[in-house]
Amino acid sequence: MLNYIQRHFDLQIGIASFLLALIGLVSVYSATYDARASDIFFKQLVWSGAGTIVVLTLTLFPFRLLQTISIPAWLFSLLLLVVVLLLGKTVSGSTSWFNLGSFRIQPSEFAKITTVLALASYLSRSDVSLRNPRDLMLATGIVLAPVALIMMQPDFGTAVIYGGMAFAIMYWGGASQFSLLAVVAPGAAAVAALFGTTPFLIVVAVMGVLIYLTKEHRLVAAVVFSIMVLVGISVQFIYDGLRPYQQKRIDTFLDPGADPLGAGYNILQSKVAIGSGGVFGKGYLHGSQTQLNFIPEQWTDFIFCVPGEEFGFMGAATVLLLFAVFLMRGVTLASKVKSKYASFVAIGLTATIATHVFINIGMALGLFPVIGVPLPFLSYGGSSLLSNAAMVGILMNLYTNRKEY
DSSP: HHHHHHHOHHHHHHHHHHHHHHHHHHHHHHHHHHOHHHHHHHHHHHHHHHHHHHHHHHHHHHHHHHHHHHHHHHHHHHHHHHHHHHHHHTTEEEEEEEEEETEEEEEEEEEEHHHHHHHHHHHHHOOOTTTHHHHHHHHHHHHEEEEEHTTTTOOOHHHHHHHHHHHHHHTTTTHHHHHHHHHHHHHHHHHHHTTOOHHHHHHHHHHHHHHHHTOOOOOHHHHHHHHHHHHHHHHHHHHHOHHHHHHHHHHHHHHHGGGGGTTHHHHHHHHHHHHHTTTSSOOTTHHHHHHHHHHHHTSSTTTTHHHHHSHHHHHHHHHHHHHHHHHHHHHHHHHHHHHHHHHHHHHHHHHHHHHHHHHHHHHHSSSSSOOOOOOOOTOOOHHHHHHHHHHHHHHHHHOEEEEEE
């Protein structure tokens, strides 16, 4: 029996995701224990049960059919993103949700998965190569289509995830160094420009040298370099056009102490919570920052503070270790499956989870601006939990069918 399970189910991914979801439930319960939000925990419990069904269903889903429906599923997700703009519910300034009674569904969470499937389906074709400019542009278009609709909501946090996922898939697919630099350089210049002229000039100089070293055609290299510079210069104009709450998030990232009782409050309290946990923590349900509600709605973006404060370094390290096991197994799976399509799907889903983890924990530590990115399996949210469950189910499916071509 055990041998059968080991042959057909990826135990490392399954156990790691189960333990992370369990830690998530424990953390959500603690974060809502004394916050007059007990219904949050019970909703998460319901979503967890639904997520279990999703994992089992997708694990047993026919592998060939999954590949067949990849493009139609992506098109359907684009349709939902259009519909949510017209009929969706606005929450925290973002029109991203459908109301289903007392529950809400966020289509952009599931569009991440369908985008990975569609991109994998396209790139696995024998006549497609990322070193061909036309194929690279079409692949980029598959990613930019949902991103454009999500930015219209607007939901910058979710849109950023697509960038990390696309970069990983294109790297895995053999895109040239120049193509990867062309994707990274404008973003790097934009971020550097936020910190001032000197950091911007340094990044421009470094990227310029790297672009030159790729020995790409001079005209093409000049176009990419010019786009990078223009993006960096336009940052101030874009900043001026943002909504006040979006400007505050950027200002808080640059200097959390500038408004300790306003926009910087969550980040400062988050760092206090994690830092005060010590080695073994303050004990379950005994975290002062958590139980006294110093961090508003801690069960969402700042859920990492709960194991960090109540179980200390050991709790935070356990969470990071489980994520490391999950992500390493995902990369290993991508390298071992026989199907090119499956390989792209595995690396894309793994990169999606990795980007979430990297940004969310960076937010909790004050290393990144607060852009509303949940921590996979831990943060409260039905759409997030179901999409994570779907990714686990698909990865398990790929493992089961790892010998399929």
